[in-house]
Amino acid sequence: MRSLTFVCCLLVLVATAPQTATGQAASATTTAGGPDEPSIHAVYPDPVAGGDEGEFVVLSAPEGTDLGEYAVTDGDSTAAVPNTTASGRVVLSTAPNRTRRLTDRPVVGLDGHLGLANGGERIRLQHGNRTVDAVRYADPAEGELGVVNGSVVRWRPLGATDRPVVRAAGGEVRAFALPDAPATPLRPIRNATERVYLAGYTLSSDRVADALVAAQRRGATVRVLLEGDPVGSRTATEARTLDRLTDAGVSVRVVTGPRARYRYHHAKYAVADRQAVVLTENWKPAGTGGNSSRGWGVVTAQPRVVAGLNRTFQSDAGWQDNQRWSTYRRGRQFERGEPATGDYPTRFPAESVAVQRTDLLVTPDNAQRKLVTTIDDAEDSVDVVQPTVGDWDSPLLRALRRAGARGVEVRLLLSDAWYVREENTRTAERFREWAERNDAALTAKVADPDGRYEKIHAKGAVIDDERVVVGSLNWNEQAATENREVVVILHGSDAAAYFGAVFDADWAAGGFDTPVGVLAAVVGLLVVAGLAARRVSFEA
Structure with missing residues (x-):
């Protein structure tokens, strides 16, 4: 149905034209x-x-x-x-x-x-x-x-986990997009009275810190686990935020040192009482604060998902590759960061949606294998949004090309952030050239924020209008095989409709584009229609 609608829209436009690895x-x-x-x-x-x-x-x-x-x-x-x-x-x-x-x-x-x-x-x-x-x-x-x-x-x-995919029965989850709904990922933390376990790459948001300190004062057990050595160094703003949390009695630990099991602790989730938040964004103003990035996320109370995330947190926070923030920060200098202060409209408010099932994935244990299988099972469409993607021959990108080659409509939307714009432009062009050579229904483009957000930081996919991928995983081999990442797959047309609408809006803002295979079909229809019109005119 979407392809037919797309063809009809195209006809109107024409008519009116102006990488664990577990080791070797x-x-x-x-x-x-x-x-x-x-x-x-x-x-x-x-x-x-x-x-x-x-x-x-x-x-x-x-x-x-x-x-x-x-x-x-x-x-x-x-x-x-x-x-x-x-x-x-x-x-x-x-x-x-x-x-x-x-x-x-x-x-x-x-x-x-x-x-x-x-x-x-x-x-x-x-x-x-x-x-x-x-x-x-x-x-x-x-x-x-x-x-x-x-x-x-x-x-x-040593100590790396080997977890199976966790499958949770259906129910209702809360889907949200950022920067549109920044209150949604914080609500479970603000309501928690028993526990808050927050895992992330970085944390510098005052709003998040306020919520964690308030939960601590209510008597909840509050623990934070972050990456010790993020790319580009830690900012002075984040250091002050973590100092404040520590002073308030919150347990803050960072993953670092020679026994680190993962290259980066890049997962972004929280367990708050009997709810969990899984999202694509960092716990900072640019991400969960809603001041910059396009992000996707979900809040769920499905017991198996909450329990699975709890086990992951306990395993990662309890291993010998992390240390107290107060110990880690001694003698360290922190970089001055640029604050995110953007203000954006709410076009996609958070929405409760039904799901038939939710799959919880983690890297490097099982996520890449499961995602490749999910793409290989696609029959109609695969829409992917990523800040950037990895090597051309990485398993996920090969899966996208296989899908396009067998006629599945594949769209890949990449960020236009200044630090990846040139790379993503080359990547999009390479995909389009490959699709043209192979007559594949695949295209890629660099997003145009059009005033609705500053840059894409979302990492997700909508598949066959029936499944949604949301999580911290950047689609490259290193992240999939060396990092700790967390991803969920939501099964159900309601969830797909919500995130599909966000994707369609972001795709449309990037300018007109279409898969080569679809374009060829439309051109053929136009030629046939033109010949028919000439014949009717002549006979009249």
Whole structure:
């Protein structure tokens, strides 16, 4: 229906014209024992510590396994497991006290010496003279855990999560766009009485700080987790905001240091009592303050989504790669920032919309894989809005081109912010040239804010007028495989209609454009119509 409407509009216009990665995979060989025997789940051969102190092997043990019958060997040295009964994952180490600071799983101290070579070697799990399991690893990176996955070892930062997609039953959510509805993402925080867990990249908004301090004074547990080293450095305004929160008793921590599991903590969400906010914007005046950026967001009370975000926050805030803001800021200098003071109209007020289901995704665990599948399943249309996109051959951009090549109408809207304008102009032109060469129904353009916002910072998509993607993920390989990001997929035509209207308005403001395939079809219709008109005129 949208394509038909688009063609009709075009005819009128003509007539009236003026990148975890979880690490590199190393070859592995595994000889598994029976189903009632333990197996090697992972190896950690190169800790971030002098002398590799704390290195370990992880076993996966069936219920009630007596580990005292087993030993671990590298062929040169052997370490026996003491008498202990275990179930599930258990960590074996010759330096158990050190290792307990690196993992929250049960740690068992080995009897004897075992050194895991940094250059790689073959580790065997022995039961008497019999090899129960064996794993060969190669080229580990410092501070990474090698997880056995079939015939390969996949390396990922120690402590990195491996979460499945969380699926929540339908209900009603609150959809909003920024800068139009800046009060909406703050309302759950302002109403919270029990807890507020706020995760972000940066936080410099007085409005957000006011809401957090007020929640703290009401007796709620308030915790904030941010990126320690944002691109371009932290501003003095943000430092003062975080000082104020700390002075008020709010727990503020930043992700930083050699044990950081993710390149950037870039997720943008909050858990407030039994509600959650997921959005594309930073907690600053330009974003949630409504003073600059086009953003998308959603407020939901779906229990599984709220619980999933709570688990993500607890995992990230509880790991060893973050520290108190008061400790981090000592001796640091902060940059002077330019305040965002824009004032924009409310054309898209927040709206409650029904959803059939909501999927909660996180990176690097599962989001890119799920988004690629979602695009590959598209049948009619894919509308994407991004500040900028990554490499031409990244999985998400390849998925967009596959969709356009099979006739799905693909539109990609990019930001015109001064720092990405030239790059995005080249990207849009490359997509259009590719579409022309391949007769694909795909086009891309750089947005024109037209006084409705300053720049695009939204990261989302509307697919088949039935699904909506909203979250912090920039569509590039680094963000998808190295950052902590949070994304939701809303299933339902009501949610798609809301965000689709926002996208259509922003697309239309960018000037006239159309996919090459559609344009060719319309030109054909015009030619046929012109010939028919000539014939009618002649016969008359």
